[in-house]
Amino acid sequence: MTTIGIIGAGEVGCQIARAALASGYRVVIANSRGPETLAGLIAELGPAARAASAADAATAGDFAVVAVPLKVVNDMPIDELAGKIVLDTNNYMVWRDGHIPVVDSGEKTIHELRQEQLPTSKVAKAFTHIQAPRLLTAARPPGAPDRLALSVSSDFAEAVELVARLYDQFGFDTVDNSPLSESWRTEPGQPAWLRHAWQNRDELARNLSSARRLVHD
Numbered sequence: 001m002t003t004i005g006i007i008g009a010g011e012v013g014c015q016i017a018r019a020a021l022a023s024g025y026r027v028v029i030a031n032s033r034g035p036e037t038l039a040g041l042i043a044e045l046g047p048a049a050r051a052a053s054a055a056d057a058a059t060a061g062d063f064a065v066v067a068v069p070l071k072v073v074n075d076m077p078i079d080e081l082a083g084k085i086v087l088d089t090n091n092y093m094v095w096r097d098g099h100i101p102v103v104d105s106g107e108k109t110i111h112e113l114r115q116e117q118l119p120t121s122k123v124a125k126a127f128t129h130i131q132a133p134r135l136l137t138a139a140r141p142p143g144a145p146d147r148l149a150l151s152v153s154s155d156f157a158e159a160v161e162l163v164a165r166l167y168d169q170f171g172f173d174t175v176d177n178s179p180l181s182e183s184w185r186t187e188p189g190q191p192a193w194l195r196h197a198w199q200n201r202d203e204l205a206r207n208l209s210s211a212r213r214l215v216h217d
């Protein structure tokens, strides 16, 4: 059985945990306050889930999900995530995160910064333009006419393949928007982000093409 280490037990981390458990994965999930604060969640998720510290979740995972806003001072367990594929759900929200000048200027995407913070991991931007609860309610079987598509961006082909497999298991199609330097095309405010509830594969591909650089002020 494959284990996913999930760092972040907020809206996104919890919904990815639920979707993963429904697809037959084991999950080890962490927040910032310690595993004992997740007892209620683990009771709800059942025996294939356990709570841990972020470092232990990273160690336990065959791959990891980081469902935590990026901070300029890196707070992720770099050594424990080394060599692993890391799915990063982070969106850059200036009102929440403050300004990050290299992102504002368009020099780097927020996910290139995450890749720099985790230099020995294989980072993929994933699950960023769907509201977390819809991971369960919008899931559809392959070929369904109303199946939505989600984008993935990574500098590593094997990370893109893993995310596409996971999306398919969770009930979504994939559009590859690699590499990470292109991942601004799904950032908050872009067509792909604004129209998240209605995009099949063709529509998502069109929305990615029509993205234009945003000014963050």
Ligand SMILES: NC(=O)c1ccc[n+]([C@@H]2O[C@H](COP(=O)([O-])OP(=O)(O)OC[C@H]3O[C@@H](n4cnc5c(N)ncnc54)[C@H](OP(=O)(O)O)[C@@H]3O)[C@@H](O)[C@H]2O)c1
Pocket: 007, 008, 009, 010, 011, 012, 013, 030, 031, 032, 033, 034, 054, 067, 068, 069, 070, 075, 076, 089, 090, 091, 092, 093, 127, 128, 129, 130, 131, 132, 133
């Ligand atoms: N909400 C959505 O629908 C949605 C959809 C797509 C993408 N996103 C993006 O995904 C990211 C997560 O969103 P969210 O809504 O799930 O946020 P959230 O509800 O605020 O949850 C954040 C989680 O991260 C944990 N955390 C923070 N720092 C940590 C650290 N150093 N180690 C371990 N855990 C840490 C928090 O733990 P504590 O509570 O213990 O501090 C909390 O469990 C954000 O960047 C967001 O913009 C959100």
